[in-house]
Amino acid sequence: MKRAMGGKTAGSRRDVWLLISIVILCLYALFLIYPLFMVLRNAVVSESGAFTLSHFVKFFSKRYYISTMANSFALSVSVTAFSLLLGLPLAYFYNLYEIKGARVLQIFIILCSMSAPFVGAYSWILLLGRNGVITNLFKNLLGVTIPSIYGFHGIVLVLCSQMFPLVFLYVSGALRNVDNTLLEASENMGCSGAKRFFTVVIPLCAPSVIAAMLMVFMRAFADFGTPMFIGEGYRTFPVELYNSFISETGGDTHFAAALAVIAIVITALVFLIQRYVNNRFQFTMSALHPIERRKAKGLHNVLIHAFCYLVVLFGYAPQLYVIYTSFQNTSGKIFVQGYSLNSYREALAQLQNAIPNTFLIGGVALLFIVATSVLVAYLVVRRNNFVNRFIDTLSMIPYVIPGAVIGIAMIISFNKKPLVLVGTAAIMIIALVIRRNAYTIRSSVAILQQIPLSVEEAASSLGSSKLKTFFRVTMPMMGNGIISGALLSWIAIITELATGILLYNYRTTTLTIEIFTAVLRGNYGIAAAMACILTVMTTISLLLFMKISKNKDITF
Structure with a gap:
């Protein structure tokens, strides 16, 4: 019972x-x-309610719309590549070597990624815009006109300054699980420095590197505020999606729904490819002897510190300048003295x-x-x-x-x-x-x-x-x-x-x-x-x- x-x-x-x-x-x-089903439904019906694929035909038949997709892909790939170039070595140096002020450095690295991307775009406008402080400095002192912040290169610059911390955080997490004996063994076999970084460290961190690449790629692809502010003639897919739905002459809900379906398909494919690649590289590690930071010597130590601090300065300087300008007097929309x-x-x-x-x-x-x-x-x-x-x-x-x-x-x-x-x-x-x-x-x-x-x-x-x-x-x-x-x-x-x-x-x-x-x-x-x-x-x-x-x- x-x-x-x-x-x-x-x-x-x-x-x-x-x-x-x-x-x-x-x-x-x-x-x-x-809601996603309703998006799909709206994408394949006309105003009268009849089934149609005309909204997709409109997108794929016009070069204007195809170019926005190509622009978004080019932008996302570029941001991912440059974020890896900054974030990977930064994580490597931070976790393997003693860096003065490392605790404060990490806080600022994290803060770089925590502001809204469009705030970063606004910050860089103040620095490198047509009347930006750095733009005027080069023009007045050196007579040099530096490239405009607006367009493709500016968007890449802004997004990289906020995306490299994601790579840093993912790779740092992976390095916590790397056994120090593996690095010591490779060094005893004559594999050190850059060679060890590329042949030992990156393969050991491959799953996290792939995950970081997906995160950066998807965030760059989906970002709306940065291209909206500084894209000017450089059109991206999220901005086109927004403009199609919210238009001064009345948005086209059905065409916007078709664009949304295309965005879902693209991101899903990228995600599935990442999952497939990640599963091919998947393995587990247990750090019985976690990595112990050691002090670099001589010029090597100077270069490591210089790289780390310059990268963090690159990421956080725009926010520092925004803080500075927030205390400046304004006359209408113009900054004035005081x-x-x-x-x-x-x-x-x-x-x-x-x-x-x-x-x-x-x-x-x-x-x-x-x-x-x-x-x-x-x-x-x-x-x-x-x-x-x-x-x-x-x-x-x-x-x-x-x-x-x-x-x-x-x-x-x-x-x-x-x-x-x-x-x-x-x-x-x-x-x-x-x-x-x-x-x-x-x-x-x-x-x-x-x-x-x-x-x-x-x-x-x-x-x-x-x-x-x-x-x-x-x-x-x-x-x-x-x-x-x-x-x-x-x-x-x-x-x-x-x-x-x-x-x-x-x-x-x-x-x-x-x-x-x-x-x-x-x-x-x-x-x-x-x-x-x-x-x-x-x-x-x-x-x-x-x-x-x-x-x-x-x-x-």
Whole structure:
């Protein structure tokens, strides 16, 4: 009888997790699968509702649209290549050699990647624009006209200054797992310096290098703000997608949907190719003897320090100059002599709704992200079946497709009854949760895989229910992974632009949208003050994370 009762109890406990799987799957079906299906539907129907492929024919038959795709690919490949050139050696030097001020250096490296890309574009305009400080310096002192920041080269410069930290973080994480004896053995065999870097270190870090390449490529391909600001004649796919949907003469929803489908197909193919290549290079390492930093000697030491500090200066100098200009006086839209807090006063006056909205919308989104991510992570690791693997795959889809696609999908799907969300804060929260929960899911899965199942079995043997064990034992042990993922999700939320710019209205505007608007209007003093407020928010978030998690080094 006890056995029968025990079997009933165990069955009911299993049903709880089955119910959680079904609920999460239904939420994804409503807020991801259905919107993407509506995008596909709109892409293959005409205004009259008849089936047509004319929108795709229009795209592939006109050189103008094909060139935007080619431009985006050329841009993404270039940004990926230059980010590797900076990030790989930076991670190598940082992890293998003693560098003075390494702790501070790492903080600034991370901060380089935490500002919104369009803020970086605005920063570089102040430095290298037609009236930029560096532009004028070269022109007045040397009589040299340096190349314009606008166009392809400028976009590559801006994105590289913010993407190389991603390569640094991924490769640093891989180097934590490299056994030092492998490096010592290679050095004893006469393989040192650059030869060791290319023949030993990079092959050992291959999976992380490939993952970093995918991340940089996809972020560069999906970036909207930077080409919008400084692209001028250089057209990219995300900007074309936005312009097709939001047009002064009335957007073409069906053609924009076709562009969104093309974007989904391209990003999915890139992601699948990366997964295939990554699986070919996949292997596990256990660092019984972690790498110990050693001090370089002579000129070698000077060059290492010079490289590291110059790269970080390249990445963070634009933000430093924005901070400087935020204190300059302005007359209308022009900077004038003298310093004051006037830009901050005007910025704060304009941000009376934006700052609270940023914290409210972002905070609510983050709560939902943490709540759903830990459940998904547990289902994926501890309840591994087809349904839960499918949920895990669904969570990665918004991670790799452009934010504008998610925004367009939400508008098409929820702008009429029975569920009208367009124009509300709810649609922005849902879009942020769908788009940014992958960070927390991945970090939660990684930490849960390191927690022995025997810990939960011990709690269960003492009479604790499965849910009670999860909330009181498993979740506290997952703390560092949850906090790490939540930090990345939070930074991505407060710097989000591509989705928010399509979904906001005057009541739900956020800090990043206000900065974007101020720059477009040429209010550079106010934009600088707003950008500094955003920088302070991201810096405080990073420092709080490091304080709470007690992590000395942050890696992916």
